Amino acid sequence: MKIVSNGEMREIESIAINSLGIPSVCLMENAGRVVAEHASEYLFSCKRNNVVILCGKGNNGGDGFVAARYLFNRGFDVKVFVVSSIGLISGDAKKNLDIIINMGIYVAEILQKEQLKFLEKSIKESDLVIDALYGTGLDREVSGISRDIIDIVNGSGKYVISVDIPSGINGDNGHVEGCAIKANATITMQFLKKGIAVYPGVDYAGKVVVADIGIPNNLVDNIKCRYNMISQDDVALPKRMRNTHKGDYGKLLIVAGSKDMTGAAALCAMSAIKTGCGIVKLAVPKAIQGIMQSSLKEIITYGLNDKDGAFYLGSVGEILELANTVDAVAIGPGLTCSGDVKEFVKEVILRLEKPLVLDADALNAISDSVDMIIGKDVILTPHMGEMSRLSGVSVDDINNNIYETVEKFISKYKVTLVLKGSRTVIGNDTEGIYINCTGNPGMATAGSGDVLTGMISSFLVQRLKGVKAAIYGVYYHGKAGDMASEKYGEYGLTATNILEYIPYAMKM
Numbered sequence: 222m223k224i225v226s227n228g229e230m231r232e233i234e235s236i237a238i239n240s241l242g243i244p245s246v247c248l249m250e251n252a253g254r255v256v257a258e259h260a261s262e263y264l265f266s267c268k269r270n271n272v273v274i275l276c277g278k279g280n281n282g283g284d285g286f287v288a289a290r291y292l293f294n295r296g297f298d299v300k301v302f303v304v305s306s307i308g309l310i311s312g313d314a315k316k317n318l319d320i321i322i323n324m325g326i327y328v329a330e331i332l333q334k335e336q337l338k339f340l341e342k343s344i345k346e347s348d349l350v351i352d353a354l355y356g357t358g359l360d361r362e363v364s365g366i367s368r369d370i371i372d373i374v375n376g377s378g379k380y381v382i383s384v385d386i387p388s389g390i391n392g393d394n395g396h397v398e399g400c401a402i403k404a405n406a407t408i409t410m411q412f413l414k415k416g417i418a419v420y421p422g423v424d425y426a427g428k429v430v431v432a433d434i435g436i437p438n439n440l441v442d443n444i445k446c447r448y449n450m451i452s453q454d455d456v457a458l459p460k461r462m463r464n465t466h467k468g469d470y471g472k473l474l475i476v477a478g479s480k481d482m483t484g485a486a487a488l489c490a491m492s493a494i495k496t497g498c499g500i501v502k503l504a505v506p507k508a509i510q511g512i513m514q515s516s517l518k519e520i521i522t523y524g525l526n527d528k529d530g531a532f533y534l535g536s537v538g539e540i541l542e543l544a545n546t547v548d549a550v551a552i553g554p555g556l557t558c559s560g561d562v563k564e565f566v567k568e569v570i571l572r573l574e575k576p577l578v579l580d581a582d583a584l585n586a587i588s589d590s591v592d593m594i595i596g597k598d599v600i601l602t603p604h605m606g607e608m609s610r611l612s613g614v615s616v617d618d619i620n621n622n623i624y625e626t627v628e629k630f631i632s633k634y635k636v637t638l639v640l641k642g643s644r645t646v647i648g649n650d651t652e653g654i655y656i657n658c659t660g661n662p663g664m665a666t667a668g669s670g671d672v673l674t675g676m677i678s679s680f681l682v683q684r685l686k687g688v689k690a691a692i693y694g695v696y697y698h699g700k701a702g703d704m705a706s707e708k709y710g711e712y713g714l715t716a717t718n719i720l721e722y723i724p725y726a727m728k729m
């Protein structure tokens with residue numbers, strides 16, 4: 222599903238209006254009506270009646286005026302507060318404002334602090350607040366009286382529906398511009414907006430409904446839109462042919478583990494095999510091969526020369542030889558950062574010509590020399606801390622500028638990046654950016670990343686490349702986690718539980 226920026230939405234709207242001839246006032250009508258439908262549904266469900274609609278001076282406010290008309294016609298008690306001088310409202314919004322004034326619907330301007338008391342009282346007596354202050358036209362920090370109003374709404378405990386995007390959230394990047402409405406639900410028009418696909422915007426939007434307002438969806442093809450939300454259609458699994466054998470489903474080499482971290486290697490290898498690849502070869506330090514072999518029935522294990530239970534430069538030759546027998550190599554889970562591991566990882570990456578997946582300690586190993594991955598066929602799977610080390614950007618800044626951080630990184634290093642988080646962002650320079658919304662907080666647990674690496678690597682050897690392998694892996698990892706959480710709950714969920722549910726997630 223495509224995700225659009227403010228500018229892209231304006232472009233699409235302009236094509237709809239100017240090239241197709243859809244009157245802009247019709248789009249506003251559809252937007253306002255769909256908001257009223259959701260509002261009515263909520264009010265009917267709790268047998269309530271009183272609605273406060275907060276409208277700004279732009280078209281977002283215009284949608285609010287239309288919603289007011291429909292709700293009034295359905296018998297609800299509607300109060301509209303315009304946070305602007307009414308004389309400043311123009312165009313379609315003005316037409317709709319005039320209509321509701323003519324109909325006798327309550328409309329009041331809120332321009333001064335003294336008027337806030339009455340607004341606060343009205344919100345207190347209301348059952349629902351509709352937020353139509355700012356939409357995609359927000360172009361600066363929220364200040365003055367709007368700030369007070371947003372504070373009143375957020376402190377009221379009332380059910381809030383935001384029109385298009387919670388007012389105060391930047392539609393392009395999800396930033397809170399000074400302050401923002403905390404909505405229970407957001408009815409967003411025609412396409413999901415970038416600002417509510419990632420945090421912090423996600424937190425403010427509540428439940429998001431993408432509403433059809435009559436713009437043909439294929440207009441998005443006319444613009445160079447690179448952002449997508451992963452949907453089930455993006456990760457369709459091909460049916461397996463009857464006459465096949467394990468060699469048809471790829472061979473993977475996983476380089477993982479050290480004497481204190483055998484579990485990471487085991488989880489990664491088992492995830493890869495459960496995700497469908499034909500053969501998984503697991504290279505571990507010799508010191509731990511015995512334990513690994515006894516517990517991993519479906520995996521071929523190799524014990525390589527080691528130093529103190531970890532890989533070292535002396536293990537590189539064997540890895541390169543093993544790599545000749547596979548389609549791709551995953552390096553990282555449980556390697557540790559001790560001894561010569563860093564040098565070992567760098568040497569392997571430099572000399573390997575296979576598609577690579579780098580995770581965990583392999584990412585830490587290259588964080589002082591990221592340039593070495595330029596030109597390589599690599600998927601990197603950092604969490605926020607690892608991304609911070611790779612990019613030199615603080616975790617806070619990454620969280621506040623997810624898109625920018627990802628775009629800068631992939632444009633500089635020309636790799637596929639999987640930036641893990643509650644909304645994992647995946648992308649590379651040529652195939653665009655994908656955001657995942659499967660998964661749950663229970664998956665923030667040790668070993669969850671090792672499972673993901675196994676899954677992505679497994680798809681990589683099953684003839685999916687770069688971004689495709691990554692989105693399949695991330696989506697089904699989240700789905701398996703969601704199914705596991707239904708059984709175990711979020712608190713007790715472990716990486717082993719995610720592993721257990723991989724087959725069921727993929728079967729669905």
Ligand SMILES: NC(=O)C1=CN([C@@H]2O[C@H](COP(=O)(O)OP(=O)(O)OC[C@H]3O[C@@H](n4cnc5c(N)ncnc54)[C@H](O)[C@@H]3O)[C@@H](O)[C@H]2O)[C@@H](O)CC1
Nearest residue numbers: 234248249279280281355356357358359360361362363385
């Ligand atoms: N894109 C579409 O196809 C459609 C859009 N519609 C609505 O139109 C909205 C966009 O309308 P507009 O472009 O008029 O923009 P908005 O209604 O979001 O707001 C623009 C107005 O707010 C002012 N403003 C911006 N930031 C401010 C701030 N921080 N403090 C005070 N004032 C501020 C601007 O100067 C401008 O006057 C969408 O979000 C959506 O709700 C719908 O009417 C239907 C169709």
Ligand SMILES: [K+]
Nearest residue numbers: 355384386388
């Ligand atoms: K809004």
